[in-house]
Amino acid sequence: LEDAGYYCIDNLPANLLSQTMIFLEASGYDKVGITVDARSGDSFLALPELVEQLRLHVDLRLIFLESKTETLVRRFSETRRRHPLSSDERSLREAIVLERELLSEIAQIGHHIDTSDLSANALRGWVKDLISLQSSRLTLLITSFGFKHGIPLDADLVFDVRCLPNPHYDPVLRPQTGRDADVIAFLEGVPEVAEMLADIQAYVTKWLPCYIGDNRAYLTVAIGCTGGQHRSVYFAEHLAAHFATLEQTLVRHRELR
Incomplete structure (x- = not known):
């Protein structure tokens, strides 16, 4: 998205989304990409309603990236990174299950892209094509x-x-x-x-x-x-x-x- 001229914000807490949008609009940003942190607690559960409210006056596209559990496990193992929801009491697989539960509502109103078999370059091209189209049409x-x-x-x-x-x-x-x-x-x-x-x-x-x-x-x-x-x-x-x-x-x- 940054290569396409978007101002990007990563892992924004859900309860800051409305304020951030107001600030960005007032600052003259017209192309913005935001990822929202699933660890936002109760405010994340209210995200679907907030997105629908924002859509009333903002040209907003919600892209939901997903993957097979086995692929996610392999990716975390290969990169040796810790899942944001894992802990000493919660395994990687349990964290993935919990994340799916937290994302279930927002997933219903977003466009799904299955990244299980996509390379980084293929995903980049797919997202670039999506954002180039008119959002007002199917x-x-x-x-x-x-x-x-x-x-x-x-x-x-x-x-x-x-x-x-x-x-x-x-x-x-x-x-x-x-x-x-x-x-x-x-x-x-x-x-x-x-x-x-x-x-x-x-x-x-x-x-x-x-x-x-x-x-x-x-x-x-x-x-x-x-x-x-x-x-x-x-x-x-x-x-x-x-x-x-x-x-x-x-x-x-x-x-x-």
């Missing part, structure tokens, strides 16, 4: 993934395309992805691919107004195949192209490096 996020690596935690809708022929079993196509011409030609030669793509487009098109009416800022559609290299990538790219004329659309491929 943003459709379309992601491909491989079921063998787990379903994305941030998915609102999940579609399974594993029943379609897999290019992986063709030695020529195996090292390629769903964005390559040979793989595209292979999949477009299968009638069921076009049929399933049309069905998914029709489903999302039908129910998109309902999600917009629910005052959502983001809707994440996840397309999964076995490894996340071919079929899901093809579908995600085509869905993004289809909906780009209707809504703000971003596409990412979790398993492509």
Whole structure:
């Protein structure tokens, strides 16, 4: 965020958020990024209501970063850092469980990004893309993934395309992805691919107004195949192209490096 020109504040106590926003606005800051400390006690529990109040007069986006428990344990172990909520009486895993409980309410009103399999550079690019869009419109996020690596935690809708022929079993196509011409030609030669793509487009098109009416800022559609290299990538790219004329659309491929 700082690279994008934002003034950033880290680990702000929740009870200081309103005062800080007033000060920043009076000081002329128009692009601000704030992380709020979960150790803020009772004031943190009131954060969801406070965020909704701020949204009435501030262009505010709430991004909620999350990860699988095993990934969090590994990250803390690798960095040898202490979890903010851990103690002599509370283990790392217990601290993570407690943190999820504390964040459960605020998580419901934020946009989720599952960082379990994201590199720092990928996360940086994803956040940069999100903040570049108009906050007044719903943003459709379309992601491909491989079921063998787990379903994305941030998915609102999940579609399974594993029943379609897999290019992986063709030695020529195996090292390629769903964005390559040979793989595209292979999949477009299968009638069921076009049929399933049309069905998914029709489903999302039908129910998109309902999600917009629910005052959502983001809707994440996840397309999964076995490894996340071919079929899901093809579908995600085509869905993004289809909906780009209707809504703000971003596409990412979790398993492509």
